[in-house]
Amino acid sequence: xxxxxxxxxxxxxxxxxxxxxxxxxxxxxxxxxxxxxxxxxxxxxxxxxxxxxxxxxxxxxxxxxxxxxxxxxxxxxxxxxxxxxxxxxxxxxxxxxxxxxxxxxx
Amino acid sequence: xxxxxxxxxxxxxxxxxxxxxxxxxxxxxxxxxxxxxxxxxxxxxxxxxxxxxxxxxxxxxxxxxxxxxxxxxxxxxxxxxxxxxxxxxxxxxxxxxxxxxxxxxxxxxxxxxxxxxxxxxxxxxxxxxxxxxxxxxxxxxxxxxxxxxxxxxxxxxxxxxxxxxxxxxxxxxxxxxxxxxxxxxxxxxxxxxxxxxxxxxxxxxxxxxxxxxxxxxxxxxxxxxxxxxxxxxxxxxxxxxxxxxxxxxxxxxxxxxxxxxxxxxxxxxxxxxxxxxxxxxxxxxxxxxxxxxxxxxxxxxxxxxxxxxxxxxxxxxxxxxxxxxxxxxxxxxxxxxxxxxxxxxxxxxxxxxxxxxxxxxxxxxxxxxxxxxxxxxxxxxxxxxxxxxxxxxxxxxxxxxxxxxxxxxxxxxxxxxxxxxxxxxxxxxxxxxxxxxxxxxxxxxxxxxxxxxxxxxxxxxxxxxxxxxxxxxxxxxxxxxxxxxxxxxxx
Numbered sequence: 169x170x171x172x173x174x175x176x177x178x179x180x181x182x183x184x185x186x187x188x189x190x191x192x193x194x195x196x197x198x199x200x201x202x203x204x205x206x207x208x209x210x211x212x213x214x215x216x217x218x219x220x221x222x223x224x225x226x227x228x229x230x231x232x233x234x235x236x237x238x239x240x241x242x243x244x245x246x247x248x249x250x251x252x253x254x255x256x257x258x259x260x261x262x263x264x265x266x267x268x269x270x271x272x273x274x
Numbered sequence: 275x276x277x278x279x280x281x282x283x284x285x286x287x288x289x290x291x292x293x294x295x296x297x298x299x300x301x302x303x304x305x306x307x308x309x310x311x312x313x314x315x316x317x318x319x320x321x322x323x324x325x326x327x328x329x330x331x332x333x334x335x336x337x338x339x340x341x342x343x344x345x346x347x348x349x350x351x352x353x354x355x356x357x358x359x360x361x362x363x364x365x366x367x368x369x370x371x372x373x374x375x376x377x378x379x380x381x382x383x384x385x386x387x388x389x390x391x392x393x394x395x396x397x398x399x400x401x402x403x404x405x406x407x408x409x410x411x412x413x414x415x416x417x418x419x420x421x422x423x424x425x426x427x428x429x430x431x432x433x434x435x436x437x438x439x440x441x442x443x444x445x446x447x448x449x450x451x452x453x454x455x456x457x458x459x460x461x462x463x464x465x466x467x468x469x470x471x472x473x474x475x476x477x478x479x480x481x482x483x484x485x486x487x488x489x490x491x492x493x494x495x496x497x498x499x500x501x502x503x504x505x506x507x508x509x510x511x512x513x514x515x516x517x518x519x520x521x522x523x524x525x526x527x528x529x530x531x532x533x534x535x536x537x538x539x540x541x542x543x544x545x546x547x548x549x550x551x552x553x554x555x556x557x558x559x560x561x562x563x564x565x566x567x568x569x570x571x572x573x574x575x576x577x578x579x580x581x582x583x584x585x586x587x588x589x590x591x592x593x594x595x596x597x598x599x600x601x602x603x604x605x606x607x608x609x610x611x612x613x614x615x616x617x618x619x620x621x622x623x624x625x626x627x628x629x630x631x632x633x634x635x636x637x638x639x640x641x642x643x644x645x646x647x648x649x650x651x652x653x654x655x656x657x658x659x660x661x662x663x664x665x666x667x668x669x670x671x672x673x674x675x676x677x678x679x680x681x682x683x684x685x686x687x688x689x690x691x692x693x694x695x696x697x698x699x700x701x702x703x704x705x706x707x708x709x710x711x712x713x714x715x716x717x718x719x720x721x722x723x724x725x726x727x728x729x730x731x732x733x734x735x736x737x738x739x740x741x742x743x744x745x746x747x748x749x750x751x752x753x754x755x756x757x758x759x760x761x762x763x764x765x
Contacts, residue, residue, distance in 0.1 A: 185640060192594060192643040193601070193620065194636055195628025204633065207698050208640055214699055215583040215645075215654065221661050228659030229666060231485050231515070232471035232715025233740065238514045252378040256605035265604055268614040268622060 180209045280304050284350040284444045284498040291334065291349030298338075298349030302331035302393050305351035309396065309442045315423055317415045318437040320356050321364050322396035327351075330393045337391065345391035347505050352387055353437040353446035356397040357404060358489065359478040360384045363394075367480050368412035369402045371600050371607045371630030381478025382510045383447060383489055390505040395443050399433030402632045403597065404454055404482045406430050407704045410695050411634040418691070419461060420764040421730055425688040428458030428704075434492050435462040439764060445502050446492040451483050452585050453683075453708025455490050456720035460683035460733020463722045463762065465750070466492040467499050468708075470741045471715035472517035474503075475510030483592040484515075486585075486712040495760060496721065496751045500524040503743065522744045531752050532745065537563045538573035538676030543707065549686040555724030555732040556682045562756055563680070573672040573679060577664040581709040582702055584665065587645050587658035588713075594642030597635070602626025637698060666714040673739040678749045682707050683720035683733030707735055717743045721750050722759035731759075 185205040189196045196204065250263070259266035280296060281287045290296045306324055313319055334349050354360060357367045359377035361384075366372045387394060401411035409417040409432025417432045419425040420440040427436040431448030435458035438446050448455040450468035459466025467490045474489040481487060491502035504525060509518040539560055544553055564570055601623050602608040607630035612622050631639070645654035672679060685706055694701040711718035716737055723734035734753070738746040754760055 180644065184644075188640050188643050188647070190620075190624075191647065192639050193598075193623040193627055194631070194639060195621075195624035196636070197628075200633075200636070204637060204640070207637060208644075210699050211586060211637075211641060211702075212644070215586050215658075218580060218583050218587070218657050218661055219653070221577070221580060221657070221664065223657060223660035223664070226660040226663050228656055229663035230659060232712070233515070233517065235472075235515075235517075240511045248378055255378060256375055258602060258606070258608035267603055268612060270614065270619045270622070 180205065180212045282441070282444060283495055284347065284493065284501050285495070287350050287444060288346065288348045291338070292344050294338070298331035298334035298393060299328060301349050302327050302351055302395065305395050305443055312440055312442065315418060316420055316436050316440050317417045318353070318398055318433045318440060318442060319396040320366060320368060320399045320414045320433070323363060326363065327393060327395050330388070334391045334393065345389060345505070346501060347387065347390040347392035350392050350445055351395040351443040352392045353396055353398045353434050353443045354384070354394050355400050355431050355434050355446070355448050357400060357449065357480040358383055358447055360394060364397060365480065366414065367403045368400045368414050369630065369632065369635070370413045373607065375605055377478070379478065382475035382512060383506050384478065386506050392505070398431070398437055398446060401430035401432070402635050403480070404430040404449055404451055405593070405634045405638055407453070407457055407701050408689070408691070408694065409433060410691060411632060413632050416691060419688050421463060422688065424690055425730070426461065426691050428461035428688065430454040431466070431492065432458045435459055435464060435466065438462070438464045438492050438494060441763060444494060445498060447489060448492045449479065449487060449489050450712065451486045451589060452712050453705040455492060456683050456708045456718060456733065456735060457705060459492055459720040460731065461688040463731030463759070464492060464494055465496055465499050465719060465721040465760065466490065467503060467719040468711060468717060469503060469507065469743055470517070470717045472515050473507050473717070473741065473743065475513040475516045477510055477512040481596045483589040484596060485592060486589060496747055496754050497525065497528055499719070500528055500747045517741070519741060524744055524747055527744065528748055528751050529755070530748065531566065532677070532748050533567070535563070535568040535678070535749060535752070536676040537568045537570050538672055538679040539570055540573050540575045540578070540679060540681060542575055542578055543681040547685050547703065547706070548682060551726045552682050552684070552686060552732050556680065556734055559723040559734045559753060560680050562753055566752055566756060571676050573675055575668045575672060575710065577661060577668050578710045580661050581665060581713055582706050584658045584661045584713060585705070585709045586641065586702060587654050588662065590638040590642030591646050591655050592642070594639045594646065597639055600627060600630060602630070606630060634698070662713050665710055669710070669714045669716060669739070677745055678736045678738045681735045681737070683735035687726045687730035687732055711737050716740055717746050719746060719750055721754060723753070723757070724759060
């Protein structure tokens, strides 16, 4: 990314939230967008305070209890049987998950 | 079960069931009757399967009749937060997205509870996908605080906390990502423990923020919390983050006071935003420790003031990834409005997710998508991971000077339902004292330490170093044994 000065971080506007919603595959109705975008802008404004913390030379911490190379024996185990795996599908034909056709048949 | 002659704590119930003084079925019937009588008002449960509950209890009684050895939770009714899978039961996460979901397998914790001869007694309400601090984000119903039905029970494990506080079940399972066991425990006047990250397997727990989520007990006494932790802690290869470390006997030494206990108090915890009555109760609790011979030492946690900001980058980032699985294809909500003639595949997913998720879940997915997006991830996500390490280092340094840190669990007692619902940031600040333990992975609990003038419970938070649950529980028990707050029940 560009090394933009932290204090110049862009505010989140209505259009930004609409774009993020598309990226997140979330349909937001107009009234939802009206309600949610100012809330998000306020939250982003709040978390921006982290910019003031001096973190030079600090390693990012990805996990609460850092362990590496957690290994187990590679033993085959029973997988979920097909009927159980399909049981929660919104639509299925007993063999496959069914989805609306989105590729032209021709 | 309050008001009847039956035993009320898990320790008492399991002893009585083992001795044959009461049966598991009688105990389960009493819990079901209490739920029947009181849950119309409290709304702690989203689903109670009477036949399944009595089936579990009948099996426990049959085991005893056959002369088999009973487990450590024999006959104890346990409420299960509605995001821990029990095969055959709904697991909705209080979301429209999973309204019809029936998990095809059980969580490790569910298996362990049954192996301990506990009686799972119903699915407890929660904030949708565990995102919230009031249980108002449930798509199913709003749980009330048994101490004042106009107030929130806290969240996200609000149904679990309310079920225990109302006397429906002596134990409940909760989960804690940023305070979701401890904050509702404080609001409802019970004891709730978030164990060390990885102490309890999360196999079969619906994921929210995987580097923070942890399962833990909610109870009316420290001994009951210890009893449940004993049953659910331990290694499970099906959760790669689950620690392969021995589980101590938490009950063996519980009643022995710790000699030379050093209680850390952090000045930064007693600042603006902390309610005066809560502050007073917590400082009086510190005085109780002094009177018990503990040494009180000042500790510094200079980065703790950044915990909420750090959390609201890390947790939504992880949630936006974890919740990407809900696309309406393999399971979960599928929209009826999709028009395959005129709409594309992306719109299919957008409709399923837009209808299935509520406001708070949407806010967090959006926030996480933003903080992880190209151009912003260094500024937000990577910076938050670095601050997380600084928060953890503060604790490592503090626990060189003390054994446990005492602090408020929440900045205020229970707020009114509806009071904060339109101001997400104000709601988030409710977790200002609890989040740091999730960041550092350390165990922390809340136990009752007083009441406001208006009769609302106040929670004392104690935290300790990694895997120091035994010490933490003993320190909590010392305070509990010297006070009677935990014996008070809502009218």
